[in-house]
Amino acid sequence: MASNQILTVSQMQAAEQALVDAGETVSTLMERAGAGAADWIWRVAAGRAVTILCGPGNNGGDGYVIARVLAARGLTVRVIAPFSPKTPAARAAREAWGGEPVETAKGGVFVDCLFGSGLARALDQVLETRLCELAAAHDLCVAVDVPSGIDCDSGEVLNDTLPIYDLTIALGAWKFAHWMMPAMQLMGERRLVDIGVAFDWDAAQLAERPVLSPPEADAHKYSRGLLAVVGGEMPGAGVLAASAAMRGGAGYVKLYAGAEPGLVPPDLVVVHDGLDELLADERIAALLVGPGLGRSEEARARLAFVLGCDLPTVCDADALHLLTADMLEGRLSPLIVTPHAGELDALGHTFGSVGLDRVEQVSDLAEALEAVVVAKGPDTMLGAPGTPVVVMPPASAWLSTAGTGDVLAGLIASRLAVGMDSPLGIALEGCWLHREAARLAGPAFSAGDLLDHIPDAYGVLL
Ligand SMILES: NC(=O)C1=CN([C@@H]2O[C@H](COP(=O)(O)OP(=O)(O)OC[C@H]3O[C@@H](n4cnc5c(N)ncnc54)[C@H](O)[C@@H]3O)[C@@H](O)[C@H]2O)[C@@H](O)CC1
Ligand SMILES: Nc1ncnc2c1ncn2[C@@H]1O[C@H](COP(=O)(O)OP(=O)(O)O)[C@@H](O)[C@H]1O
Ligand SMILES: [K+]
Incomplete structure (x- = not known):
């Protein structure tokens, strides 16, 4: 073969x-x-x-x-x-x-x-x-x-x-x-x-479908992984990401909502203040920051604080426009960034990898950030330091709708909280759950509809 x-x-x-x-x-x-x-x-x-x-x-x-x-x-x-x-x-x-x-x-x-x-x-x-x-x-x-x-x-x-x-x-x-x-x-x-x-x-490799595991018989919500999603000025995106994360394997998801999030699912724990207190919880296995964060000075300070906690972290959306090298200094924990084409460009400008082709840029950024880079799009490509890129097979083009990136970020962060693979393997697990959910959702779904198909997507990968 x-x-x-x-x-x-x-x-x-x-x-x-x-x-x-x-x-x-x-x-x-x-x-x-x-x-x-x-x-x-x-x-x-x-x-x-x-x-x-x-x-x-x-x-x-x-x-x-x-x-x-x-x-x-x-x-x-x-x-x-x-x-x-x-x-x-x-x-x-x-x-x-x-x-x-x-x-x-x-x-x-x-x-x-x-x-x-x-x-x-x-x-x-x-x-x-x-x-x-x-x-x-x-x-x-x-x-x-x-x-x-x-x-x-x-x-x-x-x-x-x-x-x-x-x-x-x-x-x-x-x-x-x-x-x-x-x-x-x-x-x-x-x-x-x-x-x-x-x-x-x-x-480079074409990504192969991962095999996920069900929880152990003696699992409890903390052993499966506690994820904190740090939101900001536009709380809807944080709710969407956290809702995806609740279905992605983590046992417990808490959303820190900067602003009043409006309707939230009853099974999502929302924290309104005391971010430092929330993030001081030693049981937190992973963080997600970016969806709905905003780009204000306050958002920048919040991002710097979150990254300074040095926990396994997924950075998406606004966080990718605010991210600078000084925020990553001294970090030892895994970092996964999930840029779409525009955010990849922004990162390229901040971290000095412009004028390269897509494959080179993804590899270059992975090295510069010492992070896994998930370059999203119809041809999603992943880079990690010291490793050739991995390319996802195409997913449903119906994913081209607002909010599906928040769902992906939530899924990858959820896998990071579960933490059973390398950071690259974890990012791939999230991408496959997302791709399978989109396949099962059929035509004309919204990002919210996609959430309903994550459990069956998980079932396909078990
Ligand atoms: N690499 C391998 O291990 C193998 C390759 N094989 C085949 O070999 C192919 C590559 O063969 P080649 O390197 O001979 O390349 P191609 O068969 O793709 O064509 C090269 C030839 O076309 C000419 N040419 C290139 N662009 C042109 C254009 N726009 N207009 C007119 N002429 C043009 C070149 O001057 C050259 O003569 C592979 O795609 C594959 O099909 C297989 O036969 C078996 C094994
Ligand atoms: N044409 C397409 N075919 C397959 N997947 C796509 C297509 N367009 C977008 N996607 C996927 O949909 C998601 C969109 O993410 P993003 O651009 O961040 O959206 P948003 O910011 O609105 O959440 C990504 O996972 C991307 O890979
Ligand atoms: K041909």
């Missing part, structure tokens, strides 16, 4: 070289990749004809292997070859296929083997048009390795108009583009073909 590692193009090339050094040839790797891809295409084609567009490099070479394998299984296969093969392995694959390319074709399955990880620039207009016309003329579109026209490492889409695929078959390992915006929008379903690439300790 291939691992869930995500490789850059240069890591992929090094992995391929390591296999060659160990006695494989590029042709045997291409054979394995092409045969694996052909298996998937065979399944989705279900007897329909297949048209393969082959480029000049080894991605085109994979296409010739696929053509040979599928033709041998009795499918009608048409190959379109705007270039002649330029690598020895691709030339050999074309020869082994032995057929005659056609000018055009329509109907059935279209397979894009034009360019893979070797794409060096945007497709020219003629190729872009040809690719789009062929895709439109077929019932189903499959990209081999990656769709042609995207940058594997950054996930950038280099052409204005590209097809949207039904299936993308990654070869050897995932590339960042499979899981990063905007390229991931073109991929459709994603499948990975193993070609024997070794595990790379320096590689």
Whole structure:
């Protein structure tokens, strides 16, 4: 089984070289990749004809292997070859296929083997048009390795108009583009073909679903973890975060509300004054600060006080705009920050990591803050000091509604209070609970509706 590692193009090339050094040839790797891809295409084609567009490099070479394998299984296969093969392995694959390319074709399955990880620039207009016309003329579109026209490492889409695929078959390992915006929008379903690439300790990972535990038989509310949520000027966000936290595993959640929070659930303990007294409770296992905190001087002082307590802490929302390096001096306890794109930018400016790409910025900030960074969005990415980034698989786009970030912060803080994993593992647990709750919530939910689905999401992860 291939691992869930995500490789850059240069890591992929090094992995391929390591296999060659160990006695494989590029042709045997291409054979394995092409045969694996052909298996998937065979399944989705279900007897329909297949048209393969082959480029000049080894991605085109994979296409010739696929053509040979599928033709041998009795499918009608048409190959379109705007270039002649330029690598020895691709030339050999074309020869082994032995057929005659056609000018055009329509109907059935279209397979894009034009360019893979070797794409060096945007497709020219003629190729872009040809690719789009062929895709439109077929019932189903499959990209081999990656769709042609995207940058594997950054996930950038280099052409204005590209097809949207039904299936993308990654070869050897995932590339960042499979899981990063905007390229991931073109991929459709994603499948990975193993070609024997070794595990790379320096590689990013696609997050795997964690397994959570139910409480011990002798559990009590404090042994499961006491979480204090420190709110501020806009108490609704704190109530939402605390309500999520109550369902995320912690045994006891207290909300310090800076302002009168209005309606609160009867099972949420709300404290109105005496923050220092509240935080002096030695039973507190974790803190959450930020949702609804505000950005006033008072909010800044409250944040500094909370961080000064040196307890395991999640910082979200307003706290991320107020956070400065001096507030973190001398801290030893774990810190998890959960910025969306705007907050990531703000942190980047405060902590001197601007002008980097998203992957670099997340890693850089994790080092600078000595914290786990959960960079939220359609392609949520997590960084921790000394560890390659971890990318979450996509979640429901219905999460794009106000307040769902407060729910996530509450869930991560709840897991931090439970405290059964590393800070990175804890942040991932929160992200998975959030993702599963959103999946179970179906369409058009509000952040409040999401709360109702957390218990079942928890059930999925037990
Ligand atoms: N890395 C590996 O271990 C393996 C890679 N394989 C395949 O090899 C692919 C990479 O092969 P290559 O490095 O040959 O790269 P590609 O097949 O992606 O294409 C590179 C070729 O296209 C040309 N080119 C790049 N951008 C262009 C553009 N916009 N317009 C016109 N020409 C352009 C380049 O000059 C070069 O000739 C992978 O995506 C995968 O499909 C597999 O065959 C098996 C194993
Ligand atoms: N298009 C999307 N697809 C999947 N998840 C999304 C999308 N947009 C937002 N999210 C998720 O929803 C949450 C929104 O958080 P945030 O931007 O902080 O919202 P708020 O501040 O209103 O609570 C994050 O967990 C983010 O990853
Ligand atoms: K391709």
